[in-house]
Amino acid sequence: MKKRDRKQMAARVARDIPEGAYVNLGIGLPTLVGDYLPKGREIILHSENGVLGVGPRPAEGDEDEDLINAGKEPVTLLAGGAYFHHADSFAMIRGRHLDYCVLGAFQVSAAGDLANWHTGAPEAIPAVGGAMDLAVGAKQVLVMMEHLTKDGESKLVEHCSYPLTGARCVNRVYTDLAVIDVTPEGFCVTELVEGLDIDSLRKLSGVPLQYRPAAKAA
């Protein structure tokens, strides 16, 4: 089977983002999606620190410490971009103005519950950032994660054992093995990586998975 690496996962998510979409990319793995957005599509990236129209990373030496993204990395501003303060930025998120957000996750449940901010370990220092706002605010919440933990446990679960970021908020999950929609009837696999069959994925996942393969993209 041909597992998707991080770049291939990012490229797969990027393929589904349509022309004209307003998109927030979470810190870490989801930020990679920005590098793979199809050329020729105008897609507007939002960063919660206060930018619409985030552009690529600047050339070395051209960084500006006043122009960063939510991951505190230097970015550029596209022509047509704008700056705004934090309350406006989260009004865009919470007010349902963003079409998509892409978030990482520890676990996603069959009901679409998302756990991505806290392992629940008593000694862990909690940090949440904007994840809970994005989870309730974006019209489509896309999750991008490895299918299994390092210990081989499925991150698709019946019920999240980690503390929730948001309840019933996830629409679609992209993993290194498959693309899975969250439907009223639970998880529904629409795409498998080459060389993987649905029964093998069901064994690995340990949760009920429906299977409705999407028509192959041209």
Place this chain on the structure above:
Amino acid sequence: MIDKFFATPQAALADVRNGATVMIGGFGNAGMPAELIDCLIAQGARELTIVNNNAGNADAGLAALIGAGRVRKILCSFPRQTDSWHFDKLYRAGKLELELVPQGTLAERIRAAGAGIGAFFTPTAFGTRLAEGKETRHINGRDYVLEYPIHADYALIKADRADRWGNLCYRKTARNFGPIMAAAAACTVAQVREAVELGALDPETVVTPRIFVKRVVKLH
């Protein structure tokens, strides 16, 4: 003649008392009022409650204020970072209280304080442990959590340009929490890169109007 410019940051922060609630602007280094924070450390006020998105990075700025043992409580959304060792140490030792607030709720609670709002219902965090014990309400088919404003005695912010009346313009993403913190605090102190003559700021581009700003310090 109104002149909100203070000659030094020391003079602008001389009256901060022990136990004060101080908002500190900035997101990462963008908009962080580094010189005002250094001055607050030197000023010596203790038992402070700090409002910021994070809990300090490395050894400078807010991290140094925390490291100096001046902070009793911090309200923020994302304290844990790879270089938040000053916060981590005091928090684990039980010497620093943390109120963890989702970032958008933090921003809206600050905004609400400046706007005279008594409380508001937000969908953020409903059904999570950050909403435990809070009042909730079902409104038009959605669940919401009741949140209260965050007021402050001082806001220390960084802007780009100011005139002597205290009108402020910002630069790029350094704007972040500046405008909402300025409105939420009883005494807002802005450090700016450039002081300009009254009338030199295009009124169409003033982001924080003077009414929200008490003191200005020009640095560099």
